Amino acid sequence: MAYSEQYIDKLRKSGLRPTKQRIKICEVLFDVEKTFHFTIKELVKIIENQANIKVSLATVYNTVHAFIKKGYLKEIPLNASQSYYDTNVTHHHHFFDEEENKLIDIHQDDVDEVNIKRTIPGKKIRSVEVIAKIVSDNQSQK
Amino acid sequence: MAYSEQYIDKLRKSGLRPTKQRIKICEVLFDVEKTFHFTIKELVKIIENQANIKVSLATVYNTVHAFIKKGYLKEIPLNASQSYYDTNVTHHHHFFDEEENKLIDIHQDDVDEVNIKRTIPGKKIRSVEVIAKIVSDNQSQK
DNA sequence: TCAACAGTTTAGAATAAATATAATGTATTA
DNA sequence: TAATACATTATATTTATTCTAAACTGTTGA
Numbered sequence A, B: 001m002a003y004s005e006q007y008i009d010k011l012r013k014s015g016l017r018p019t020k021q022r023i024k025i026c027e028v029l030f031d032v033e034k035t036f037h038f039t040i041k042e043l044v045k046i047i048e049n050q051a052n053i054k055v056s057l058a059t060v061y062n063t064v065h066a067f068i069k070k071g072y073l074k075e076i077p078l079n080a081s082q083s084y085y086d087t088n089v090t091h092h093h094h095f096f097d098e099e100e101n102k103l104i105d106i107h108q109d110d111v112d113e114v115n116i117k118r119t120i121p122g123k124k125i126r127s128v129e130v131i132a133k134i135v136s137d138n139q140s141q142k
Numbered sequence C: 001t002c003a004a005c006a007g008t009t010t011a012g013a014a015t016a017a018a019t020a021t022a023a024t025g026t027a028t029t030a
Numbered sequence D: 001t002a003a004t005a006c007a008t009t010a011t012a013t014t015t016a017t018t019c020t021a022a023a024c025t026g027t028t029g030a
Helices: A003-013 A020-030 A040-050 A057-070 B003-013 B020-030 B040-050 B057-070
Strands: A074-076 A084-086 A093-097 A102-106 A123-136 B074-076 B084-086 B093-097 B102-106 B123-136
Touching (some): A074 A123, A093 B123, B003 B020, B020 B040, B074 B123
Antiparallel strands (some): A093 A102, B093 B102
């Protein structure tokens, strides 16, 4: 299957028509070897640098949110001024370096399965995320 | 030790002078049996309802942030439009009900210790938080 | 005790992310 | 291919948070 067909499929499954802009967004997000983290602004910049297609903020927001709803992207729970997203939707966790505002993946194998024994009536768990905040380890500091 | 002395102590340890406004913030945050979650706006409202002291948003932000730095409050990592804070600084985790925008505590005993095997050179872990997002469990839905 | 200083409070302005709007453009369909 | 429904965009709006600067208050030391 050609790339663009995959993307058209992803878009349709997300309830979106395949447009020039949205296919470009797919290319940037999914046509790479490595998964990555991004903010909306960063994504817009990447698109600008890679293509001579213009994509507005609104389109990027809409598309990203549709993909999250469908499970093609993940939002990373953080109290940062901007939202961070992840193209890696497999089960894994994150370090967040607050000093450098940087996210680092923690591979699933590096964390024991998080097993929550408690349940809430009428509710089911949709996702479980572990955020480990890290800071400089200044031994001189007491 | 009288309450206000405790609060004055907490404030001084946070590098803040004990003022009328700040002591009132302490009363609302710490002078209750149960710990609770709050947003800045909610905290301002609680103060308005409880006292005839006027406290500005800026003061509340400053004081809350100083307390977080000192470890008297915790910020809950979430992608919500507002930041959520917790007066419970003991080790525990959260459900977040995205449909109702509501946080529910998960007691430490209800989650196995999260053991992260990976380390980052020069960095140490400051906190580990588990966020479990929950949604309605509509069995009829496929 | 009180003057001087350093820190505090506040209203309002500034900033910035995210969302809404409405006019123009494009994919889909029959 | 015409009609329709959905998309895109620039721009405006909304809203949380931070900044600012003037007025105020706690603290210190003489």
